[in-house]
Amino acid sequence: MLESSPGADRIVDPMPLVLVVEDEPQIAEILEGYLRSSGYRTERAGDGEAALRLVRAAHPDLILLDVLLPKVGGLEVLKAVRAESTTPVIMLTARTEELDKLLALELGADDYVTKPFRPREVMARVKAVLRRSQPPGQGAPLRVGTLELDPLRASVQVEGQALKLTATEFRLLHHLAGSPGRIFNRAELLEAALPESEALERVIDVHLRNLRRKLEAADASDMLQTVRGMGYRLSA
């Protein structure tokens, strides 16, 4: 155990590092300019391969990820990132790529922005996703059946086995666990887990499907119940 004195200086975290993955230099430049003037640090990758290298080398706090990229496509990059981390990812998609948006969310993206976008809109989304990726930061641990949630650490355990959840999945589970047995509709869950997102209510189904898959791996999938026509509940 490390010793800490009450008056010790806190180490101040540097500003969050945002990785911009975009093959169109003008768009990347504009995004980086806005991010920097908002105080973020940035790194840039022009293709999927470079993106994966930078993710591993620089450990960004958030990734802005274009869908259509040379070498390795955005969705492939997302899949690879999700296989090893829960780093928040915002996808940049074209208006015509409806299917990609849903697929991206299924693969664990935290949000998406539709091109053409206003940079200010992207900044607002970056801020919101980074805020949401912080653990709720308060509240006592919750226990529902074999499930244990610690909001201070944003950690979830099932019978002592840790689950690796994205920030959105954690928020959903935390909200449901706050009132075991209560049925929440999609609108309530969307507001709890993804405030300020342009995401539609069906997005909740995608995140909960992913959450259920992870609970399944820990033999706890029957705790998360779909109530037809009404919504979802968590029950012991």
Ligand code: CA
């Ligand atoms: Ca592109």
